[in-house]
Amino acid sequence: MLRALVFDVFGTLFDWRGSLIRLFERFGRERGVEADWPALAESWREAYGPSMERVRRGEVPWMNLDALHRTSFDELAPRYGLEALDEDDRKRCVRFWHELEAWPDVRPGMARLRERFVVGPLSNGNVALLIDLARRARVEFDVILSAEIFRHYKPDAETYRGAIELLGVAPGELMLVAAHNGDLHNAAECGLQTAFVARAEWGSGQTSDLAADAGIDVVASDLLDLAAKLELEG
Amino acid sequence: MLRALVFDVFGTLFDWRGSLIRLFERFGRERGVEADWPALAESWREAYGPSMERVRRGEVPWMNLDALHRTSFDELAPRYGLEALDEDDRKRCVRFWHELEAWPDVRPGMARLRERFVVGPLSNGNVALLIDLARRARVEFDVILSAEIFRHYKPDAETYRGAIELLGVAPGELMLVAAHNGDLHNAAECGLQTAFVARAEWGSGQTSDLAADAGIDVVASDLLDLAAKLELEG
Numbered sequence: 001m002l003r004a005l006v007f008d009v010f011g012t013l014f015d016w017r018g019s020l021i022r023l024f025e026r027f028g029r030e031r032g033v034e035a036d037w038p039a040l041a042e043s044w045r046e047a048y049g050p051s052m053e054r055v056r057r058g059e060v061p062w063m064n065l066d067a068l069h070r071t072s073f074d075e076l077a078p079r080y081g082l083e084a085l086d087e088d089d090r091k092r093c094v095r096f097w098h099e100l101e102a103w104p105d106v107r108p109g110m111a112r113l114r115e116r117f118v119v120g121p122l123s124n125g126n127v128a129l130l131i132d133l134a135r136r137a138r139v140e141f142d143v144i145l146s147a148e149i150f151r152h153y154k155p156d157a158e159t160y161r162g163a164i165e166l167l168g169v170a171p172g173e174l175m176l177v178a179a180h181n182g183d184l185h186n187a188a189e190c191g192l193q194t195a196f197v198a199r200a201e202w203g204s205g206q207t208s209d210l211a212a213d214a215g216i217d218v219v220a221s222d223l224l225d226l227a228a229k230l231e232l233e234g
Numbered sequence: 235m236l237r238a239l240v241f242d243v244f245g246t247l248f249d250w251r252g253s254l255i256r257l258f259e260r261f262g263r264e265r266g267v268e269a270d271w272p273a274l275a276e277s278w279r280e281a282y283g284p285s286m287e288r289v290r291r292g293e294v295p296w297m298n299l300d301a302l303h304r305t306s307f308d309e310l311a312p313r314y315g316l317e318a319l320d321e322d323d324r325k326r327c328v329r330f331w332h333e334l335e336a337w338p339d340v341r342p343g344m345a346r347l348r349e350r351f352v353v354g355p356l357s358n359g360n361v362a363l364l365i366d367l368a369r370r371a372r373v374e375f376d377v378i379l380s381a382e383i384f385r386h387y388k389p390d391a392e393t394y395r396g397a398i399e400l401l402g403v404a405p406g407e408l409m410l411v412a413a414h415n416g417d418l419h420n421a422a423e424c425g426l427q428t429a430f431v432a433r434a435e436w437g438s439g440q441t442s443d444l445a446a447d448a449g450i451d452v453v454a455s456d457l458l459d460l461a462a463k464l465e466l467e468g
Contacts, residue, residue, distance in 0.1 A: 131376050168360070
């Protein structure tokens with residue numbers, strides 16, 4: 001019996017690309033700087049995997065996602081003509097990741113899912129970042145599960161197994177909800193149930209994760225649709 | 235500037251003694267067993283410190299609070315004439331700790347505090363237990379901080395420092411709210427602000443923690459009073 005749902009955050013619950021572009025555009029107007037903001041947003045997001053990989057391989061000590069975002073921003077800034085940004089500006093840009101907007105179905109869908117299930121993020125975002133996202137978007141969780149707690153980034157099995165242990169459930173009583181097939185496959189290998197929600201997180205140019213792979217347990221168009229499907233099953 | 239509040243749970247937010255007595259009385263009627271339930275509730279609670287101490291000294295491997303509660307229940311059962319309880323009954327009794335009632339001011343007081351501050355438990359209770367308590371009492375937290383995450387029980391400094399790190403705050407931006415002077419002193423040594431809320435958690439026979447020690451930053455009669463006092467300061 002399903003008892004708890006954990007959610008991928010960037011892309012699945014929050015529109016990082018659209019939000020970052022809007023935040024950068026406002027920042028650029030205020031500071032009088034121009035850059036290819038959509039390309040910067042995408043490059044920044046693309047730096048995320050390799051930066052975590054350095055932590056995973058032990059090449060750098062543990063760093064939370066805020067710290068990884070800062071490192072990759074500093075690496076990208078010269079390429080986008082932003083090398084003149086001072087310390088305060090750079091800190092402000094890193095904070096944009098705490099100010100993302102949720103997809104419109106997330107707040108009502110999460111509330112409905114929470115009536116029957118324990119709900120929380122299971123994200124590579126650090127705890128303070130996830131708290132800020134939830135409070136700003138008024139999305140109510142029962143718990144915050146983060147790579148920062150496990151000192152391992154997804155897709156390391158320690159994250160999925162850590163969620164199982166802290167929630168005190170059997171693997172099959174827990175479902176990962178994500179817009180990314182890879183995340184769901186890794187969760188399934190740890191025994192979790194899986195739900196795919198398609199999101200156009202990369203905009204019109206998106207080429208991957210357009211549909212669920214075979215073997216995903218539930219495919220939903222958004223969280224309200226997921227709630228309806230789980231209620232039918234239950 | 236104060237940004238976040240963390241709360242002791244057993245005694246400070248939840249009436250473990252009154253709740254356990256009521257749950258045991260109902261259990262006793264259903265199962266046709268009698269025992270000195272108030273004395274059992276108090277003995278069980280008193281076993282908590284020594285049982286954590288065994289973990290702290292490394293005499294036993296890490297065990298979460300559910301596991302410690304089970305061990306101490308099994309030790310106490312013969313003394314209360316409960317040695318005949320079977321496995322299911324014992325599991326049910328351990329689950330009583332997930333079903334405690336909050337003091338009446340906790341739900342409205344927490345909602346009011348949460349308007350201005352990040353709020354969460356900082357408890358020796360395990361994560362699943364804290365989630366269950368919050369959901370049943372409809373107390374809304376932003377995050378669950380538990381000894382289970384830090385693999386250290388309060389009053390180890392790793393718990394207070396762990397809360398600081400995960401919340402991404404400076405020590406002085408975080409306040410511990412507790413009905414126990416000892417907990418508050420230990421938090422203050424890690425740089426946290428402190429608030430004392432008096433609770434008659436041991437009933438009319440309570441002899442300790444009747445009032446705040448000198449040096450506590452804020453003394454409040456309950457969480458609504460605490461909210462009013464912090465709003466005046468802010």
